[in-house]
Structure formats: structure tokens, C-alpha cells
Amino acid sequence: MPRVVSLRLEKIQRDFLWGGGALERKPHLVNWDTVCMEKRKGGLGVRCLSILNRALLCKWNWHFAIERENFWRHVISRKFGEEEGGWSSRDVRESYGVGFWKEIRKEGALMQNKVAFLVGNGRRVKFWKDIWWGNLPLCNFFPSLYAFASFKEAWVEEFWDTSGVEGVWSPRFSRPFNDWEVEEVERLLLTIRGARLSPLMEDRMRWKVTSNGSFSVKSLYNDLSSRRAGLFPHGLIWNPSVPSKVCFFAWEASWGKVLTMDQLKKRGWAVANRCFLCCEEDESIDHILIHCSKARVLWELLFALFGVCWVLPSSARETLIEWRGFMLGKKHRKVWKAAPLCLFWAVWMERNRIAFDNEDFSVHRLKNSFVCNLWVWTKSIVNEGPLTLPSFIDWLGAR
Template identity: 75%
Template structure:
């Protein structure tokens, strides 16, 4: 393979000088050298394994060139097609050959030679022959190699080979993993804040691998999202409880009033679209060469041609459909100009010249011209020389001047390749996250996310504040709207009807806590009449960075203290205790925020004194 003598000496020294010892009763009992290569888990092991498999790959290539193995010939539209003899990934190997006794014998010899050369032994107990179509004497072919007989569909690297990619059954394993994970979680009580964290970090991520290759059927996405909804509002047992906020709002970005749960259908589209980006940029990759030869390329080589066949092409056909998302969100960085069109590609900003100057485009001599064709290399720097089918009228001269101003300063560089840049990111590199964000964008929504999702406050408290902001907490007025026949009186003051705005803001008992808060900070504040207005207008100007963090956490602390006290009265038949209410507020505020103060260990009294300082 061309490794130098010095390098091979280093590797030999690393392997031959390693010694091992066995612990007997906790003490090492002598040392011995390894006779079977590296130990399992050695950092050098995966690198040497890759080198060993590279030698095996060379053997297969030589066998194909010699006619001993046939490989897999993929027909293309232009007739040349592509040939793939084998695929290697980690310790999984897929070899393509004819279903003949001779080729099975040749493959068996290759495996034997590879074992003799590298010392790596093939595990035939885990190996299978997978027939494609009707194959005679299958048992005899398997016996020749010494492995088992498998059948399609079969799983390879987690992908169901040979399965109908539109089949709902392909996704049964994902749903089963959902339910197995929930079976573990339902044993413990998990707050809503904990549930939303688990949904975002675990449940939403489970189907990503399959979604990055296959189009998820709508019925599957609806089922999986229903599981997530039921878990969010009902807990691990998937109990039937009211879904307080609609799923579209839940799936919105946190900055726009949602919970940041990913919508599976949009995530699926973004993941599939990434393959179109990779196709445009990974020009030397094997998979790209196979796709290119099978379906052909559009001019410029950024995209494949439209997939029109009706059988055996569904996987790429679905991926290419999402190429439209890519076309609308890319611009081109000009290099040699051989792959970018002058009029129809976005190389002068976010719009093509044909859209910016439609009247000039109408009588352009060559509407499909490449940049390099309209670049005149004469002179020191070169100039643009677009051609038109007729002379300009007087009223068109100004339009021509605008065109020349637009393209001025942009030039061809023969030493560089043209590049595709992603408009939705600062570095021009495609990301699934940026595309997903653009798909679910709800425009400009004013939402005080930083006041609700405070880093100081437990997630369950922020979740409650989020529900309160949208007016979805199950107070008595909300229960009456849902058909419950209840007498509506505030549990704290007993004077007014209970609503979330009354309970947390307007109630005379809750006002006691607001007065304590303002006194602690030494500020005067006109409190709004609703939770939404309070959170939207809450700001801590001129308080200093650290005190502002405590100030921002304080409303949520009041909400939580009032809500817990209300529930003690409603469900535990306890009497209202103003002392307990005050104590709950001040202690929680101290416990939640003392870590962000970064002062010396702060007692409760010192904490109050510190809040009052300017």
C-alpha cells in the first residue's frame, strides 16, 4: 500500500511491545506478550482494521477485473451505467456477484486469502447469502461459502433492503421503540417540563435515521406525533387527558411561543433535501457517481435529471422532489463560470438576472449561456460581454446601465471551481436545522421567551408559565368551558371568579407577593391586569446583570407559589396560609437564583440585603 519502512516499524513496535497482566486477588501476577494482535478497545485497532479491509477491497477489485466476480451493473439512461462490486462500512461488508457455483467458489477463496494475509477471520455464522429474484440451488451456493441463506427484505446498517419504501410496515420498528421507551418512563412520575425535555431530546430523534433516507408515510407521522402528544399531556402511561395547547403551537419555535418540538413531516423533508445538497457538492463520492450515471445530470451537474421511471427508483425519486427547496435557497459563488448560468442562476445576490431584468432577458441572444461564455478575457482584468438580439431603445439604456452596475466587480477565476452556497446560514453551508426553521416559520411573533424559559427556573415552572401565558391552565373558568358544572370562586380570596389572570395577578392574596417583590428591589411598578401583559412587559433595566436575572425569575416564582397554594386548598382541603405562601415565594426565589449570583455562600438574609443594593 506504499507505507514507508519507518512507519511500519512504528506500528510493529506498538503491537509487539505491549504486555498484559492478569489480576489475581486484586494483584497483577506477572506479564505476558500478546499473540493475537491488539487488545479489544485499543485506540490503534480501528485504524489497522481499515488498512486490513483496504487490502480485502483491493482483492475484490482484482477479482472483478479478472472476471472471477461480476459485481453489480447499474444501467443508466445514457447506456454506460455504473458498476459496484462491494460496499464496506466498519465491520459490515456487502459483496455483489452472480448466483453461480463458480463465483461462490471464487468468493470463498477470496475470504480465505484475506484471512491468511490479515489474520482477520470472517464470522460466517453472522453472514448470509441474499438472493435477488428467483435463484436456483440456493442451499448449494450457501454451502459453497459456508454461510446461511437469508432473504429480502433484510436489514443492512439499519436500512430495510428490498422493502417497499412506501410501506407502513417499514416504520413499525420505530413505533415499537417509541412504546418501549415510554414503558420505562411511565414507571416514574415525570413533570410536564421533564416530558417536553424527553420528547425533544429522545422521542423526536428516534426516527431520524430512517427519515434521512425514506419518505415517512403521513399515517406514520400522525401516529408518532399522537404518541408524543399523549405523553406530553398524559404522562408515560399515555392517559387520556386534555391537550391544552394545539399541536401546531407546540411545534413552533420557542422564540415564537412554542415548545420547539420538531414536526416530523417537515423534519423529513429537510433531511431528504440534504441529499440534494450533498449531490451538488460531493462530486467524487461513490454514491453520487452511481446516482449520476443512473439518472443523468442536469446542465451544470448540480442536480440529477427528473426521475420518470416507475419501478425501482422510488428512493431517489422522493429525495429529488425536495430539490425544489434547495433551488429556492441557494446562490452561487463564481469560480471558472463553467457551471453557472448568466441569466438563470442566482450569482448576483438572491435573485437571477432574468428576474431582475426581465425586459433585457426577453431579447438576450442566448438565454441559457454560461458565465464563461459571456466573459471576455481581453484586457488586463477582463469584462462581461452579454449579447442581445437587437439594438437597445432609448428607454432601455438605463436598464442596461443597471445591469452593468449589478455585475460590476464580479469576475471569472479560471483556477477556482464554481460553488453552491446556502442562503439560510452565515457560512454558506447547508444545515437541516436552518431548512427546518424556514419550513416552520410563522413570521414575526412577539413572545417573551427569555422571561419564561429562564435558565434559573426549573423547566416544570417555565412550562406552567408558558401555559399561563396562553391562558390554558385548568383553572375553574377553563374547566367550565370544557363542560364541567362547577361553582366558580377563587380558592384564595373567595371573592371573584377564578381565572388565570385573576389568580396570578389580580387576586388580593397574590398581590401580597408582588408587593414583597417590589419592596425587595426597591422599585415602583404598575402591574398589568393579565399574565400575558405582565410577562411581555417585564424588564429589569438599570438593575445590573446579576440582579436582573433574579428579577426575571421572580414572576415565575410568584406564579408557582400561588399555584401550589391554590392546589393545596383545592385538593388537600387545607386552609389558606399567607405565611406559607410568602415563605414558598422567598425560599424558592433564593434557591433558584443564588447559583447565578456567583457571590460567596449567600444566606437568605444576605440575599435580601443584596437585592436591595443598587
């Protein structure tokens, strides 16, 4: 897939995600690289098409290496030639056009340091430069010896001496050893003494990223897209008992990317930054959901329903990370895990009624919205027959 096509498709994906299902221009709240991360790392698990495309192209380099008898490989090999060992074709150096194999061959570099070799007869594996014994090439393990090796491009077979009964390793060097180098040579021979050649077996390539040694697009994609990320409460956010739109809102809140007044100001809007609920502090998502005096009323209700005493952290993300239910029973713990998402949603809906519908703040409506939603979303967990709202509230307190 040409790069311009993958970029266009990714733009369509972004517009669809943030446009509410319509391909229209709306603010893209979270960086696309973050969206493409795994859910456990804080993303949405959306495939990055540009990385996926590279992994798919690289797959054909793997097939070229292992499918030696296939007709298509003979065609490519005859047209472009092969590198030593026959594991890859030569680089395509055409100065014009965008040949299909030219693009594929460029992505062959992704396989570097991700493949090793299972030595058979040793005719296609470099002794010093390929990974065939251990996790690194021998030239990296023994750089001082490699510096004065006679044949730096030698094949494994060339250093295997079959004159003895069982065969021995006999690497060659360009000069006699100094006294301090003898020990290093002994260490080299001790390292590879367990390796043996099998004259009737072909050398094989092994993919180091997977346990079975076979290449997979998924393994390369995961390796290319891996990013270090801090703790993220993915297990709490993507709760199967909670509606998807509420989970998505909690995900946005965890990244601090909900369109509150502070975010609108960052995007260039000339607006007065004031919390719609308490009208006392600047509005941010952490203030609305955690610190606002109106939201605190709901937190106190939640803790009272479960009979729990807890100190809230400073942010929505930290709250979800630290949210535990160790002292609760199995069913109560499941409801407990849905409770903060339900509270976030109730507070946000109340805020929007005030901001967009010009309604006055109602603590009764806020509490009722929270309790009723929690009951509707989680009553199936209780599994004790028809469960009325009063019975549900009694059940929460009867741990």
C-alpha cells in the same frame, strides 16, 4: 422517513410531553407548532420531526450537486439522468412505488432561491436564470432586457468574449435597442463588469443561508421552521435558579393555557366558573396570578421586600415581559427575576389545595410558601455563607 412514521413519532412526543412522562391521553394544552418554536420565540425548542426529515432528505440533493466524482452519484445520474448543468438529477416520474431517490428528489425544491453560484469557467451556470451576481437572477434585475434576449437559457460562458486583452461581457439580444433601452443595457454591463471567468476553475454552488456557503441541516431547518412571533419573556421564564416544573408552569401561564376553570369550560366541561381563591370573579390564569385580591396580597409583600413601587400589567405574559430590575444591584436583580415565577407557583399551589384538598384559604400559608421557596431557590446567589431565612429577608431590603 415516511411521513406517516414522522407523524406517529410526533404523536408519541406530544403524549409524552403532556402525559407527565407516561404515554397516556391527557389534554395537549399548547399547539404543537408553538411547542416546536425556539425558546426565544415562545416555544420549547422541540424539533419538528416532519420538518427535520425534509431537511435531511434535502441534504442529499446538496451532496449530489457538489460530489460529482462519488460513485453513488454516478449511479443516480446513470439511472435518472441530470438536469442541465448537472446540479440535480431529473425528476423521478415513476408512477408506482416509493423509490428512495424519488422522495429525496422532491425535497430538492427546498433549495430553490437558497443557493447561488461562484462562477469559474461559466459552463454550468445560466447567465439570466441563475443567481451568480447579486442576490437575484439577472432576469429579475433586468426584466425588460430579458424579454428580448436572444438566448434565455444561455450559459455564462457564452456571453464572455475573450477576443479582447482582458475579456468583456457581450450578451446578445434578438433586435436592436430602442433609445430608452440603451441606458438599461449600460446598467447591466456596469453591474457585471467586476465579474471575470476563470477557464481552469469549475463553477461551484454556494448555500446562501450560512455565512461560509456550506449547506447544513440546521440552517435549512431553522429557515423552514421560522415563524414571526411577538415578544416573549423567555429569558425570565427559563431561569436556572428556578425548578424546571415551575418554569414550565410559567411558560403555560404566559400562553394562557393553564387548566383553569375558563379553559375547562372551553374544552366542554360543565363546571361553574368561579375563582377558588376570592370566590368573587370568574377564574382565568390572568385573574388568579394578577388580578385576584388574594394574589394581590402577595404582590404587595414582594414589592415591600424589595422596596419597589410598581404597577402590574393586565396579564401574566405582559407582567413577565415588563419585569425589570434596573435600579437593583446585580445579585438583587437575579433574585428579583426569580420572584414572579415563585409568586405564580405559590398562588397556583394554594389554589390547588383549595380545589382538590378542600382546604380553606390561608394568607399566612400563602406568604410563607412564597418567601420560603424564594429563599431556597435563590440563596446560592447571595453567596454570603450560611444564610438563614431572616437574614435573607434583611438582605433583600438592604439594597
